[in-house]
Amino acid sequence: MSYTAEISRNNPGCFLFVIDQSGSMADSLASGKSKANMVADSVNRILQSLVIRCSKSEGIRDYFFAGIIGYGQGGGVVSAFEGSLSGKELVPISEIAQNPLEILEKEISVDDGSGGTTNQRVKFPIWLNPIADQQTPMREAFGLANKIVTNWLNQNHNCFPPIVIHITDGESTDGDPSQEMKALMSQTSADGNVLLFNVHLSSGGHTNVISFPGNQEGLPDDYAKMLFSNSSALIPNMIGIAKEDHGINLSAGARGFVFNGDLSSLVTALDIGTRASNPR
């Protein structure tokens, strides 16, 4: 049976985020925040959550490796890590934990357990800064993603299949990325094919969010259909998390695909995509 590999320090899992950092990501959504800001915040929260999941009293257990590919910045494709992690492709979660660019502290209002609220100071480590610059070399980005995943699988053949989450707001400016996306999804570990999520963010005028569709019905254009075709079917664990934690009833065949997404659908997709593989 696929997608059942145990995640342990001997057999870690892998997450790769592929982030559109092109000029259009400077546009704002309804919240007033730029898309680049929203993506950076969401990815930072997900990395924080992965770190905390792996943190134990004796330190961080390297259950996961993670990488961020950014495309658009300076017109090229780069590892989006900065500071001590600059240039690194896949990084053990312990190294990520120890090398945030900075740690912000904020006071937030939380439930006090007796019907009221209380203020609590919480930490927000930052690894990814918001960037919106130049073109959208999506094809090249997926070329790099393929290379990184191939290297990973060569060394971790029995792993839970790598999960790649792509976040974009526009169309590729360096050609059709379909072949690279298909090649990525066809890569396998002993436990199954690589899982690819495509999260497309709204471009102002669109408000009709399409989340985790099971077929192409209702998709507005060929671009949406291309992204749908190159998104993996959600595995049963993900469908379970969607139902239990997000109240979303999905049928078998639902894809890891969001079109015209907003902050809420982005956060949901990241959560479903990164929580289905649990360390022992």
Next chain:
Amino acid sequence: MLPDDFEDAFTPLDDIQGVSKMRFAIADGATESSFSKEWAQLLTRKFGSSGFDVFSQEILAELSTTWEEGLNKENLSWYNQEKFTMGSHASLLGVEIDLSLGTYSAKAVGDCCVMLVRDGQIINSFPIENTEDFSNHPVLIGTRDGTPQGETRELFGKLNVGDLLVLASDALAAWILANKDTRPWKNFLDDSGRKDGTLLKNFEFLKKLHDKKFPDHQNYFLKLALGDKHEQDNANQWLYTNWVFHNIVVREREVGRLKNDDSTLCLIQF
């Protein structure tokens, strides 16, 4: 020395002697929590001294304070500070044996099990009876929220001469129940090639009680065997009372019949 990442816990064997009844507990600290090993150790140690009171919200609140005070909070990393705010969790099974009455009582929250073996058959498994009833999300005792209401299970039973109590943390309990027709506990009774004798005890106290109730029967003991999940190349750090247990655990993990999880086994033979 137990490996740092071994998150099961048990009542220290030295704590068992000298109390009016024999009490022994095992606990399984949740992998998802930090400092769950410390929490599991507090729970099992407290059971040794206070028995079933450890399940009360009042005692749990005291233990939670002890747990918190034991952490050097000022020096925690950002992620351990965050994890600390989420609290820690563990399952707990406590068994109290009164040999003068020939009875045993048990309380449990979660999925550590005690099985009563009589005449070669499991005649009772508590609190979980069937392999398929184990899940990845057992009910747990938390440092923040104690025991979820209505989730403490209780058992009372009689013991006969020759009975065997098998206490096991979840992965091992699930495996034993799945293989009960082959009576896997028989293998664990084999002492040949014992690696470490410190965990096998013939308690004087147990003997005293035992002699009073069953003067003609001498074959009684408590054995403890531990095996941590195999994640790193630390096989030599594993603690087992004998190689039979070691070999079974390794083989069954390799073929996928036994979940790779911290495993604690305690056998009490009467």
